Amino acid sequence: MSTLYPIPRQARRQDFVAAAGQTAFQPNTFKVYSPLDLRVRIKGVSGRFLTVAAGFTVALLGPAPSFPVVTFTTPRAAGDVVRIEGARTPERETDVTFGGVIRAANLEAELDKVAVFGQEVRRDFTDVADALDAVDEAVELIAGGTSAAGQAVAAAAAAKAGAEAARDAAVSSRDAAAGSAGGAAGSASAAGTARTAAEAARDAASSFKDAAAAAATSAVTARSGADSANAAAQSANAAAQGANTAAQTARGQAEAARDTATQQSTNAGNSASAANTARSQAESARDQAQAAMSSKADRANPTLTGIATAPLFRGYGGGGIGFVDVVTGEADRTGFIDFRDLYGNRVGLVGYGHAITKQISLYTGQAGGFFNFVTENGALGPRVNGNEIWHAGNFTPGSTGATSILYIDTYAPPYNVRANGSDMAPAIQAALNAAAGMIDGRGFGAGCVVLPQGVITVRDTLNIGSCVRLMGQGRQNTMLQMAADRQDRAIISVGDTILSGVSDLGVRFDGGLPGIEAARGFLIQGNWGSYRNISAWNTAVAYAVIGGNNNLFHQFYAASYSLIGLLNQGTDTVQQDGSYRGAIDNFWVQGRLECPNVPGYAQYGTIRLINNCEGLNLDHISCLGGEWGIIADATTNTHGRRPQYMTITNSMIDSTHRGSKLDKCSQSRFSNIWFCGAGAQTGNNPEAGAYPGLDIGVDCFDISVEGGWFNQNSGQGAIVRPGASDCRFNGVSFTTAGIRGNPIGLDIAGTNCVVVACIFKKATPGHAQGNMTHSVVLRNTATTNLLVGNMSMGGLLYDNQNPGGGNQSQSNIGM
Secondary structure (H helix, E strand, O other), X not given: OOOOOXXXXXXXXXXXXXXXXXXXXXXXXXXXXXXXXXXXXXEOOOOOEEEEOOOEEEEEOOOOOEXXXXXXXXXXXXXXXXXXXXXXXXXXXXXXXXXXXXXXXXXXXXXXXXXXXXXXXXXXXXXXXXXXXXXXXXXXXXXXXXXXXXXXXXXXXXXXXXXXXXXHHHHHHHHHHXXXXXXXXXXXXXXXXXXXXXXXXXXXXXXXXXXXXXXXXXXXXXXXXXXXXXXXXXXXXXXXXHHXXXXXXXXXXXXXXXXXXXXXXXXXXXXXXXXXXXXXXXXXXXXXXXXXXXXXXXXXXXXXXXXXXXXXXXXXXXXXXXXXEEEOOEOOEOOEEEEEEOOOOEEEEEEOOEOOOXXXXXEEOOOOOOOOOOOOOOOOOOEEOOEEOOOOOOOOOXXXXXXXXXXXXXXXXOOOOOOOOOOOHHHHHXXXXXXXXXXXXXXXXXXXXXXXXXXXXXXXXXXXXXXXXXXXXOOOOEEEEEOOOOOOOOOEEEOOOEOOEEEEEEEEEOOOOOOOOOOEXXXXXXXXXXXXXXXXXXXXXXXXXXXXXOOEEEEXXXXXXXXXXXXXXXXXXXXXXXXEOOOOOOEEEEEEEEXXXXXXXXXXXXXXXXXXXXXXXXXXXXXXXXXXXXXXXXXXOOOOOOOEOOEEEEEXXXXXXOOEEEOOOEEEEEEEXXXXXXXXXXXXXXXXXXXXXXXXXXXXXXXXXXXXXXXXXXXXXXXXXXXXXXXXXXXXXXXOOOOOOOOEEEEEOOEOOEEEOOEEEOOOOOOOOOOOOEEEEEXXXXXXXXXXXXXXXXXXXXXXXXXXXXXXXXXXXXX
């Protein structure tokens, strides 16, 4: 029996008889995994169902698998028969095994999909068999008709032959009678034979007469049908005449309405005096408004007089930004403030006065430059003689003195984004597209799109272009929520772009916890992006960087992800220079990734590093709960590049199920990491397995663990597998290992490892004593390993199982 929902014997098909105007049809006898898993058919005039491919949409009522609902664009006519049936294409969406362990839930899901596909195939085979039976019946009918026709032809031939025999016999009888009287008897006998043949011919002719009568009847029937068609044509003509009559009636009504409107217009003339009074009042109001605005600068006239004051004026210099100079004179300018960039290029100036025109000049020295008047702390806008010169009421972007505004408020028209449950994806995407078209001084799109606070519903992915930033009002205040039936796509996607960004907002999927990897909170494939103060909730993958480089993630949060919290993955894509596009030089700083301490979360790793991750830097990351902590591997990498040259520092991997695992990983550093609680919680380790805090697997080399702690793990603190080499443990603390088994601080089966200045303790003060018995165990495959200056406390044992393997222990205490 399925663990998702029962799958009884069924054809996965349901027919509906439409009511007049009905558009939505909802099967309730079978569920599907995707809107693509349906076939819609309409019963034609021939009685056969014909497949339709357009003119309708399909949605799921909940997380897959779920009941579908088919909605037609055009309402159906009464009596239409609509057939909706499952039509799933086979695919594999989940791993059944991971790390040699069978995933029961994943296996159940895949078996459900196989059963569903089998039912649909069996149904379609039955339909084909029924169609073949119909063909056989038609063939039998045709064969039967052919046989009857053949019999009639044979009877006609026999009749003809009998008639000819009778004729010949009569001639013979005549000749014989003329010859002799004795031949008369023979002639009489021949005449009898001729009569018999004539009667047979008569019978055959009668049969042909009956056939002719039947043909005549058919002709009469055909003529009757023609008469009926003629009558239908006459009825159509009568209907057309009725329509013409109705049109004439409508014309008369329109003329009557025109006469009524004319009368009303006449009556309106009587209100002219009231309108004149209102006009006088309006003119008076206009004069008052003009008087109030008399001292305000005219935006159509760039000439300003009086004393100009700015509410806030700042000059910036140094720090790689540029500098400000006060210049005493240049050309025909009596003096001005000069703004230059870091390289000495003029970017603008404010003139004190022009020697000839006596005008003050504001000047930007680069294309796309603009003036930005900033107000703070309640200050008013820039003024002349105390009057505001630029504000929303009297300044039009793009007019004299203005260029571009690189800011879009989506709450305002024409976007009108609201947190009201409606789909806001089209409006937000339109704003993002508009921002991508804004041009700054470097020729890049440089717009900033700002969202209001609240839970904002979207039903499709938001795509962010180069140099465009999407901002909210805080990661807890602005939440982008993907609809529950759209768990097959990312919420925010940044493609092959540069300098894109997201900040101050959160994302989440509505409904149950997504189970397919496509349900990503953030999908980043661009370069040089900046992502700050963001969060992801209820996703399959919270953050996915696939092929993106040099991105910065700062102050990020994720909760309740079924597969992966943070994914950093290189690709197998070949670039123009022949290299493979990795996910390199990405920085993740100050983040928190957490899941409940129960199975079903972080199934592929709280942090998952795949393929070429050169230059990856993780700093101050807290990982709590889930099935795995860090997993680094290259299992999908076809070109040999692996996770390498990575730095992970000042972070915590706590309360996971199976701990952390490195596979085909190299030349990476783990500094001040707390690997703890692997399998220690009963709730997330129902099988009571013994799992190490860190498992360094086959083909790993040059792995450095410096500082940090391994404690409260259900298995070894750390294990170095056979085939791993050149690993270093420097200044690390190992305590309380082996709560469920393998009570060893550091278990080494590899080669060329160095363990220096480490501390091994049976238990951590304030924690349970635990079952730890050994500080270090060197297995029989361990060779040329070096232990120097370590300390073991609490009577822990040191065991070298390969004394001839070149392993050395020097200056250790208690070992």
